[in-house]
Amino acid sequence: MTQSSSDLHDLTVAQLATHLRERKVSAVETAQHFLARAHSHAELGAFLDRSDEVTLTQARAADARLAAGTGAALEGVPLAHKDIFVTRDFVSTAGSKMLAGYRSPFDATVVTRLASAGAVCLGKLNCDEFAMGSANENSAFGPAKNPWNLSRTPGGSSGGSAAAVAARLTPAATGTDTGGSIRQPASFCGITGIKPTYGRASRYGMVAFASSLDQAGPLARTAQDCALLLTAMCGPDPDRDSTSLDVPAEDFSLTLNESLEGLRIGVPAEFFGDGLAQDVRTAVDAALKQYEALGARLVPISLPRTELSIPVYYIIAPAEASSNLSRFDGVKFGHRAKDYTDLTDMYLQTRAEGFGDEVKRRIMIGTYVLSHGYYDAYYLQAQKIRRMIADDFQQAFKQCDVIAGPVAPTVAWKLGGHGNDPLADYLADIFTLPASLAGLPGMSVPVGFGADHMPVGMQLIGNYLGESRLLNVAHRYQQTTDWHTARAQGI
Numbered sequence: 001m002t003q004s005s006s007d008l009h010d011l012t013v014a015q016l017a018t019h020l021r022e023r024k025v026s027a028v029e030t031a032q033h034f035l036a037r038a039h040s041h042a043e044l045g046a047f048l049d050r051s052d053e054v055t056l057t058q059a060r061a062a063d064a065r066l067a068a069g070t071g072a073a074l075e076g077v078p079l080a081h082k083d084i085f086v087t088r089d090f091v092s093t094a095g096s097k098m099l100a101g102y103r104s105p106f107d108a109t110v111v112t113r114l115a116s117a118g119a120v121c122l123g124k125l126n127c128d129e130f131a132m133g134s135a136n137e138n139s140a141f142g143p144a145k146n147p148w149n150l151s152r153t154p155g156g157s158s159g160g161s162a163a164a165v166a167a168r169l170t171p172a173a174t175g176t177d178t179g180g181s182i183r184q185p186a187s188f189c190g191i192t193g194i195k196p197t198y199g200r201a202s203r204y205g206m207v208a209f210a211s212s213l214d215q216a217g218p219l220a221r222t223a224q225d226c227a228l229l230l231t232a233m234c235g236p237d238p239d240r241d242s243t244s245l246d247v248p249a250e251d252f253s254l255t256l257n258e259s260l261e262g263l264r265i266g267v268p269a270e271f272f273g274d275g276l277a278q279d280v281r282t283a284v285d286a287a288l289k290q291y292e293a294l295g296a297r298l299v300p301i302s303l304p305r306t307e308l309s310i311p312v313y314y315i316i317a318p319a320e321a322s323s324n325l326s327r328f329d330g331v332k333f334g335h336r337a338k339d340y341t342d343l344t345d346m347y348l349q350t351r352a353e354g355f356g357d358e359v360k361r362r363i364m365i366g367t368y369v370l371s372h373g374y375y376d377a378y379y380l381q382a383q384k385i386r387r388m389i390a391d392d393f394q395q396a397f398k399q400c401d402v403i404a405g406p407v408a409p410t411v412a413w414k415l416g417g418h419g420n421d422p423l424a425d426y427l428a429d430i431f432t433l434p435a436s437l438a439g440l441p442g443m444s445v446p447v448g449f450g451a452d453h454m455p456v457g458m459q460l461i462g463n464y465l466g467e468s469r470l471l472n473v474a475h476r477y478q479q480t481t482d483w484h485t486a487r488a489q490g491i
Contacts, residue, residue, distance in 0.1 A: 008025065008029075008030055008033045008034075009033065009034065009037055009168035009169075009171075010168065011171070012171065012220070012221055012222050012224065012225050013074070013077055013079075013171045013172050013220055013222075013224075013225035013228055013229065014222070014224050014225055014228060016030065016076075016077050016171055017073065017074055017075070017076075017077050017228070020062075020066060020071070020075060020076040020077065021066065021071060021075065023066065026059075026063050026066075026076070027059040027060070027062035027063045027066065027075070027076030027120060028056060028059045028060055028063055030059070030076060030077075030078055030120075031055050031056055031058075031059035031078050031120055031122070032056070032059075034078045034122055034169065034170060034171075035050070035052055035055060035056075035122065037167075037168065037169050038050060038122060038123070038164075038169045038170075041167055041169055041491065043145070043150070044144060044145050044147060044150070044163050044164070044167055044169070045126055045141075045142050045143060045144045045145055045160070045163075046125055046126055046144050046160045046161075046163045046164040046167065046169055047080070047122075047123050047124065047125060047126065047160065047164070047169075048083050048091070048093060048095070048123075048124050048125065048126050048141055048160070049083070049090045049091040049093075049123050049124040050090075050122065050123035050124075051089065051090060051123065054089045054090070054121070055078070055120060055121060055122055055123070058115075058120045058121060059076065059078075059120045062075050062076035062118055062120055063076065065118070071118055072116065072117045072118035073117050073118065073228065073231070073232065074114065074117040074118045074119045074228065074229075074232060075117075075118030076118060076120060077118065077119050077120065077171060077172075078119070078120045078121075078122050078170060078171060079114065079119050079120070079121065079122065079170055079171065079172045079173055079174070079229075080121065080122040080123050080124065080125050080161070080164055080169075080170045080173045080174075081108075081110075081111055081121060081123075081124055081125065081173070081174045082124075082125050082127050082158050082160065082161050082173065082174050082175050082176060083095055083124040083125055083126065083127055083160070084127055084130075084131050084157075084176050084206055084207050084209075085107075085108040085110055085111050085174060085176075085205060085206055085207075085216075086104035086106065086107065086108050086111075086205045086206075086207065087104060087107055087108070087111055087121070087124065088103070088104055088105065088106060088107050089121070090121070090123055090124045091103060091124065092104050092124065092207070093124075093140070093141070094127070094129065094130050094131070094207040095126065095127045095128055095129040095130065095131075095138070095139040095140060095141065095157075096129045096130055096140050096354065096355065096356065096359070097140040097335055097353070097354050097355075097356070098328045098334045098335045098354035098355060099207075099328075099333075099334045099335070100140070100334075100335060102333060102334055104205070106205065107205060108202075108204060108205025108206055109201075109202035109203075109204040109205055109237050109240060109241065110174060110201055110202060110205070110206070110216045110233050111174075111205065113202075113232055113233055113235070114174070114229070114232050114233060116232075117232035119232070122169075122170050125144075125158075125160035125161045125164055125173055126139050126141065126142075126143075126144040126159060126160030126163075127139060127156070127157045127158055127159060127160055127161070128156040128157035128159065128181075128358070129355070129356045129358065129359050130207065130209050130321070130325065130359055131157040131158075131176055131178055131181055131207075131209045131214070132157065132209060132321070132358050132359055132362055133156040133157050133358055133425065134153075134155065134156045134157070134180070134181075134184060134425040134426075134428050134429060135153035135155065135156045135159065135413075135415070135418070135425060136153060136154055136155065136156040136157065136159025136160065136163075136185075137153065137156070137415060137416070138156070138157075138356055138357075138358045138359070139159075139160075140356055143159070143415055144159040144160040144163045145163060145415070146163060146166075146188060146189060146412050146454075147163055147166045147167040147189065147488040147491045148166070148189065148190065148412075148453070148454055148455060148488045149412075149452065149454065151414050151415060152188075152412040152413065152414055152415065152454065153188065153412050153413060153414070153415050153417075154166070154185055154188055154189050154412070155184045155185030155186075155187065155188035155189065155408075155412060156181060156184070156185060157176070157178075157181040157185075158173075158175030158176060158177070158181050158182050158185045158193075158219065159185050160173075161173035161174065161175040161182075161185065161219050162175070162185030162186055162188065162189040162191060162193070162219055163185075163189060165189070165191045165219050165220060165221065166189035166190055166191050166487075166488065166491075167488065167491045168487065168491065171220065171221075171225070172218055172219065172220040172221075172225055172226075172229055173218070173219050173220075174216060174217075174218060174219075174229075174233070175193060175216070175217055175218070175219050176206060176209075176214055176215065176216050176217070177193075177195035177214075177215055177216075177217055177432075177436065177442075178209050178210050178213045178214050178215075178317060178436065179213065179313050179317065179429050179432060179433050179436045180407070180408075180429045180431075180432025180433060180436065182194065182195045182217045182219060182444070183195060183407050183432050183442055183443065183444040183457070183459060184407055184408050184428070184429070184432055184444070185219070186219055186407075186443075186444035186446075186457055187407035187408055187444045187446075187455065187456065187457025187459075188408070188411065188412035188454070188455060188457070189412075189455060190446045190449075190455030190457070190483070190484075190486060190488075191219055191220065191221050191446065191484070192219070192220055192221060192222055192223050192225070192226055192443065192444065192445055192446065192474065192478075192484060193217065193218065193219040193220075193226070193443060193444050194217050194218065194223075194226045194230060194441065194442070194443035194444075194467065194470065194471065195215050195217045195435075195436070195441060195442050195443065196215060196216075196217055196230060196234060196441050196467050197215075197245070197439060197440065197441045197464050197465050197466075197467065198212075198213070198215050198243070198439030198440075199215075199243050199244055199245035199247075199439070200215070200234045200245060200247070200441075200465075200467070201215060201216040201217065201230075201233045201234050202216075202235075202236075202237035202240060202241045202244050203215070203216070203241050203243060203244070204237055204240035204241040204244075205240075208320075208324040209317070209320070209321055209324065210316065210317040210318075210320040210321055210324070211243065211320055211324060212243075212316070212320060213313075213316070213317060213320070213436055213437070216233060217230065217233075218230055218233065221484055221485070222475070222478055222484055223256070223443075223445065223471050223474035223475040223477075223478055224253065224256060224471075224475055224478075226252075226443070226471060226474075227252040227253045227256060227471045227475070228252075228253060230252050230467060230471075231249070231250070231251050231252050231253060234249055234250075235247075235248070235249030236248070236249075247465065250468070252467055252468050252471050254468070255468045255469070255471075255472050256471060256472055256475040256476075257472075257475070257476070258472050258476075259295065259476075260291065260294045260295045260296045260472075260473065260476050261294075261295035261296075262295065262296075262297070263291075263295065263296040263297065263401055263402070263473065264296070264297055264299050264399065264400040264401045264402075265288065265291055265296050265297065265298050265299065265400060265401070265402055265403070265404050265473075266299050266300075266301035266396050266397075266399060266400030266401075266402065266403040266404070267288065267298050267299065267300055267301065267403075267404060267405065268301050268302060268303045268306070268396070268403060268405055269300065269301075269302055270302065270303050270304065270306035270307070271303075271306070271405030271406060271431055272405065272406075275409050275430070276406060276409050277409055277410045277411070277450065277451070279411065279450030279451045279456070280406050280408070280409065280410060280411065280450055280456050281406070282448075282450075283447050283448035283449070283450060283456035283458075284404075284405065284406050284447060284456070284458050286447065286448060287404075287445075287447035287448070287458045287477065287481075288404060288458075290477060290480065290481060291404075291473075291477065293480075294476055294477070294480065296473075299399050299400045301396045301399055301400060301403065302392075302396070303389075303392050303393065303396060303403075303434060304392060305385065305388055305389045305392055305434075306430065306431075306434055307430070308385050308389065309389060309430065309433035309434045309437055310426060310427065310429065310430055310433060311382070312382045312385045312386055312389065312433075312437060313429070313433045313436070313437060314365070314426055315365075315369050315378050315379060315382040316379070316382050316383065316386065316437075317362070317366075318362040318363070318365040318366035318369070319365075319366040319369050319370050319379055320366070321359075321362050321363060321366050322362070322363045322364075322365075322366030322367045322370065323366070323370075325355075325359070325363055328350075328351065328354060328355075329347050329350060329351065330346050330347060330349075330350030330351075330354075334354065335350060335353065335354040336350050337349035337350045337352075337353055358422065361422065369382075386437045386438075389434055389437050389438055390437070390438040390439070392434075393434070393435075393438050393440060393461075393463075394463075397463045401469065402460055402461065402462050402466070402469060402470060402473055403460070403461040403462075404458060404459065404460055404461075405431060405458070405459050405461075406431055406456075406457075406458065406459060407431060407432060407444045407457040407458065407459040408428055408429075408431060408432070408457075409427075409428060409430065409431070410428070410450075411450040411451055411452070411454035411455065411456060412454050412455075431459060432459065435459075435461045439464070440461055440462065440463065440464060440466075441461070441462045441464075441465075441466055441467045441470055442459055442460065442461045442462070442470075443459070443460050443470050443471075443474060444457035444458070444459055444460075445457060445458050445460060445474045445477060445478070445484070446483040446484045446486070447477075447481075447483055448483055449486075455483075455486075460473055460474060
């Protein structure tokens with residue numbers, strides 16, 4: 001083995017896969033290197049569960065397949081999973097006291113598929129409780145921190161995933177995106193992340209938040225890496241997930257290098273209003289100019305119902321959450337209150353003790369909007385507007401091929417910066433929610449730095465099943481810029 005272990009963490013997924021295939025480094029050496037990094041940077045709060053023994057056992061098996069010449073596309077490449085995916089070999093908590101210490105009897109489909117592609121699991125990553133949050137501050141096990149500034153949020157809910165990739169504790173990680181939970185952390189931490197079309201990746205084994213919105217996706221440093229991971233993750237899973245699309249798996253790497261000549265990039269006026277911070281606007285504008293230099297053409301478009309996406313999302317998502325989280329009652333698994341008088345009292349005390357404040361808030365909102373007399377006024381109306389938001393996108397795509405704009409109105413704020421104001425967190429999702437409600441693919445690409453040298457991401461939104469085009473657009477940009485290679489000091 002000739003590869004120096006000191007720079008293993010600087011290699012991309014694609015580079016690591018090549019090094020492993022060519023036997024320049026072993027899977028065990030690679031795993032040991034990343035495990036040591038995770039241990040030495042525990043202050044980031046990125047990992048919730050690790051097991052050196054499990055990881056190294058997987059790595060040894062990968063080395064055996066590599067030696068036999070039967071290695072898969074990601075053979076020996078280490079990665080880590082957001083703790084919203086259940087795993088047999090690691091504790092699965094969804095960032096909640098309710099599931100503290102829970103061990104699943106099976107693996108999520110996404111976990112299984114990445115393992116089948118040869119990936120070695122480094123452990124489970126911190127997230128907002130049940131994926132509800134924009135700052136990773138709602139985790140029952142403490143917040144993850146942004147490697148660029150430990151006093152700042154890494155974003156949420158996939159904050160641990162983004163922090164771990166940005167700090168080079170793992171070459172890549174899985175995340176989930178319900179209203180922006182891959183794209184916003186990727187933007188705040190200066191990495192690349194993609195949420196595919198709703199239904200592209202199986203939700204089986206993913207602890208449910210809002211079933212009509214939740215979607216799995218990868219976070220990595222480059223679009224090329226995201227393409228490799230997404231290829232392994234996606235594909236139909238009809239026997240286990242009724243929302244899985246009956247669309248064959250595809251290789252998202254095949255079109256990465258296609259020309260952008262003549263590409264029409266839609267620029268929505270609603271994404272560049274008064275609420276957008278100047279530093280974010282400057283970085284995104286510069287990225288759009290770079291695209292023009294690559295042969296693309298900017299097309300002004302309108303997404304008139306953008307502002308309505310916040311109230312619509314925060315009616316629909318809590319409604320679905322209130323239903324999905326009713327299973328956590330202290331009977332079958334997870335936390336159970338110690339002292340109670342009868343079954344009803346056990347339910348009440350268990351749920352009061354097990355859920356955090358934000359989860360309780362959303363359950364109560366959801367229960368309210370689904371209750372008699374309010375269903376028609378709130379939930380049904382929200383569903384109608386959701387359909388209109390999706391229609392707005394289809395009108396826009398008649399004029400353009402992809403849509404570009406900011407991921408978030410500002411760079412990452414300080415931990416605790418929004419205090420006890422949940423609305424401040426909700427409003428920060430204004431640019432990511434529309435694509436989520438429409439079920440469209442979206443991604444975040446690093447495009448520079450804003451105030452206090454914090455990363456800025458640009459959002460790319462594609463039409464249904466347009467992941468290949470998005471990844472191509474991002475990859476071509478990354479071939480001519482180096483924002484995605486930047487790394488935080490001291491990490």
